[in-house]
Each structure stands twice: as structure tokens, then as C-alpha cells.
Amino acid sequence: MKIYPWQQPIWQRIHQQKDRLSHALLLHGRAGVGKLDFAQHLSQSLLCATPKNGEACDVCPQCTWFKEGAHPDFKYITPEDIDAAEDAPKKKTGKKTQISVDQIRQLIQMLSLTNHGVSSLRVVLIHPAEALNTASANALLKVLEEPPNNTIFILVTHQIHRLLPTILSRCQSIAMPIPERNVAIEWLAGQKVANAADLLDYHGGAPLAVLQMQADFSAQSNVFQQLAKGAKLDSAVCAGLLIEQGMEHAITLLQKWVFDLQLALHQLPHHYHMQLGKPLQALAKSVNLGVLLEFQRQLVQAKQTANHPLSQELQLENLLLQYKKAFKH
Ligand SMILES: [Zn+2]
Known part of the structure; x- marks a missing residue:
């Protein structure tokens, strides 16, 4: 696993401080800039038995494991996918979005055992840290306040404002960089991404979000x-397609769509959907701006509760009913 070119300076800085690193690091920054990959790279280098110049050797038993x-x-602590664990018939409830208190309790129990002796260090990676709910965050806080020996916690978040101030105060905060536009475009071109510049703009300068989108592309074009x-949209079908993107991403997608729809309404060029000019212009002809603005307001509201695990698909369906009303039949 390689460090991305735009992460080299921060990697060097952390490498120089390696012996003085806090027992809890908080990597924060925009979504899609490679924070998780960086955290994994760092974890492996910390656990490696024979690192070279701070880089994991990639061949020792620790690296292999x-x-x-x-x-x-x-x-690695991340929201558990309960759907995958259940034998019950699959029901689409969207991605699991919270780290439960049970997960943190199991972690504490594991940490209370002496370490396995295969390396001198234990590493706990928590991603995304904003998925900690009040109970799990408070449980984690107790460990951070009295950290076990030889254990490093690495928290990764793109929504630092959602973390408890008490958690923040226990962590060494590391701001993860957004790549320079030309660096990101060059890197994306190296990944064989066509239209790298346009796609990068769509994703607010986050290159890994672009790669992810390439993977999600067919799903999105269906949306x-x-x-x-x-007005002829099938809200149940559309909600089903959207929920596969995850609630938060789904709402962002709707917000960007409405943003461009408003631009089309004022006969201005689209900001996000370069290839969808014609459908947007056609749609703009039948739009009721007042209702569309109400829909936009509801999206903002929905985003604030986007991580609430209950009935996300239903919530999306209700939103889409409002969207339909914004157009003349
Ligand atoms: Zn190694």
C-alpha cells in the first residue's frame, strides 16, 4: 500500500515524530483524500518488525498478517454491517452507520489482555470516528483517558465537528491535506480516469471520491x-437505488442535482452534471421553484439526521415525493 503523492510531506512529518507520537491520533480532513489508506499505511509501518526508513518492509510475518x-x-473498528451477519432474508436498510458500544466494549476487553507478543505495539484504527454514538464514544473516552501500555489509537474522520470535545482533547490532531488540483489530476490520469478535471471538480477536489464514483457510476446514472x-419519477424505485449509495451520499447527490437544476432554470451552465445538460434543461422547463426550494430545505434537514439508522429508505421516499411535486405533470 503506497502513500499518495500529496501525503508525502505529512508522512515525513509523522515519521520524524514517530518516537514522540501521542497514544491517540486523529486524522481529519475532507472525504475522499485518502485518510483511511494513510491510516492503514501508518498502522502497518508501526507494526512491522523490520521497517526501513519508517516504511513497512512488506515481507516480515507482521506485514504478511x-x-x-x-x-x-x-x-479495525468500523460500523458493523448487521445485514451481512443475519441469516434473515435480506432487507435493504442501507449501510450500517454507527459504531456500537458493544464493539468498544469488546475492544476494551481485548486490550485488557496482555498483548500477543508478536509485536511490541498494538494499533487500534477507528473509522469513521464520527460513527461513534454517545454511548460508544463515552466508552472509548475511558480508554483514551487511561490508555493501555504500548497501544496507539488512530481515529479517522471527515466530520470532526461531530466528535465529542472530550475525545478531541485526548487526541493529537493531524490535518490531512487536500491535493493541489494539478497533482490530483495527474494522479487520476495515472489511474486511467478520463475527464479527470471535470470529475475532480464534481467531487470538490477529492481524488479518491472520483475513483469511488467510477465504481458507482452505473448505479448513479440509474438515479x-x-x-x-x-413528476413521473418512481419514488420507491429511486429510493431503493439511492439507499445503496448510503444515506449521506444519497442526500449530497440530490443536493447537487437540485443545485444544477436551479442553474438550468436560470439558463446558467451546470456545475456538477456536465453530461446531463439536456435532461436538466428539459426538466427545468416544468419546475415550480417554490416547491423545489422547499425540497432543498428538507434535504438540508435530512442531512442533519442522515446517520439516524431508522427507516432511511422511507425517509428518502418521502423526500422524493416532495421532489415530484416540484414539477408540473
Ligand atoms: Zn514488515
């Missing part, structure tokens, strides 16, 4: 096809 996801002294139907 790490890459296989089997290192006994590495713990756009639905949205372009205006």
Missing part, C-alpha cells in the same frame, strides 16, 4: 435517469 487482515495486535423523469 497485516495484509491478510489477520494481525492479532491490530484492531439520474429517475430524477430526470420529474
Whole structure:
């Protein structure tokens, strides 16, 4: 696993401080700039038995275990996907979005055991840290206040404002850089991404979000096809397509769509949807601006509760009913 070119300076800085690193690091910055990959790179280098110039050797047993996801002294905490764990018939409830207090309790129990002796250090990686709810954050706080020996916590977040101030105060905060535009474009071109510049703008300068989007592209174009139907949109179908993107991403997608729709209404060039000029212009002809603005307001509201795990698909469906009303039949 390589460090991205725009992360080299911050990597050097952390490497120089390695012996003085806090027991809890908080990597924060925009979504899609490679924070998680960086955190994993750092974790492996900390656990590696024979690092060279601070880089993991990639061949020692520790590195091998790490890459296989089997290192006994590495713990990755992320929202659990309960759907995958259940045998019950699959029901789409969207992505699991919270780190439960049980997960943190299990972690504490694991940390209370002596370490496995395969490395002198244990690493706990928590991502995304904003997925900690009040109970799990408070449980974690207790460990951060009295950290076990030889344990480093790495928290990763793109929504630092959602973390408890008490957690923040226990962590060494590390701001993860957004790449320079030309650096990101060059890197994306190297990943064989066509239209790198346009896509990078769509994703607010976050290159890994662009790669992710390439993967999600067909799913998204299905959503756009639905949205372009205006009043004829099938809200249940569209909500089903949207929920696969995750609630937060789904709402962002709707916000960007409405933003461009308003630009089209005023006959201004689109900001996000370069390839969808025609459908947007056609749709703008039948739009009721007042209702559309109300929809926009509801999206903002929905975003604030986007991580509430209950009935997200239903919430999206209700939002889409409002969206439909914004167009003349
Ligand atoms: Zn190694």
C-alpha cells in the first residue's frame, strides 16, 4: 500500500515524530483524500518488525498478517454491517452507520489482555470516528483517558465537528491535506480516469471520491435517469437505488442535482452534471421553484439526521415525493 503523492510531506512529518507520537491520533480532513489508506499505511509501518526508513518492509510475518487482515495486535473498528451477519432474508436498510458500544466494549476487553507478543505495539484504527454514538464514544473516552501500555489509537474522520470535545482533547490532531488540483489530476490520469478535471471538480477536489464514483457510476446514472423523469419519477424505485449509495451520499447527490437544476432554470451552465445538460434543461422547463426550494430545505434537514439508522429508505421516499411535486405533470 503506497502513500499518495500529496501525503508525502505529512508522512515525513509523522515519521520524524514517530518516537514522540501521542497514544491517540486523529486524522481529519475532507472525504475522499485518502485518510483511511494513510491510516492503514501508518498502522502497518508501526507494526512491522523490520521497517526501513519508517516504511513497512512488506515481507516480515507482521506485514504478511497485516495484509491478510489477520494481525492479532491490530484492531479495525468500523460500523458493523448487521445485514451481512443475519441469516434473515435480506432487507435493504442501507449501510450500517454507527459504531456500537458493544464493539468498544469488546475492544476494551481485548486490550485488557496482555498483548500477543508478536509485536511490541498494538494499533487500534477507528473509522469513521464520527460513527461513534454517545454511548460508544463515552466508552472509548475511558480508554483514551487511561490508555493501555504500548497501544496507539488512530481515529479517522471527515466530520470532526461531530466528535465529542472530550475525545478531541485526548487526541493529537493531524490535518490531512487536500491535493493541489494539478497533482490530483495527474494522479487520476495515472489511474486511467478520463475527464479527470471535470470529475475532480464534481467531487470538490477529492481524488479518491472520483475513483469511488467510477465504481458507482452505473448505479448513479440509474438515479439520474429517475430524477430526470420529474413528476413521473418512481419514488420507491429511486429510493431503493439511492439507499445503496448510503444515506449521506444519497442526500449530497440530490443536493447537487437540485443545485444544477436551479442553474438550468436560470439558463446558467451546470456545475456538477456536465453530461446531463439536456435532461436538466428539459426538466427545468416544468419546475415550480417554490416547491423545489422547499425540497432543498428538507434535504438540508435530512442531512442533519442522515446517520439516524431508522427507516432511511422511507425517509428518502418521502423526500422524493416532495421532489415530484416540484414539477408540473
Ligand atoms: Zn514488515
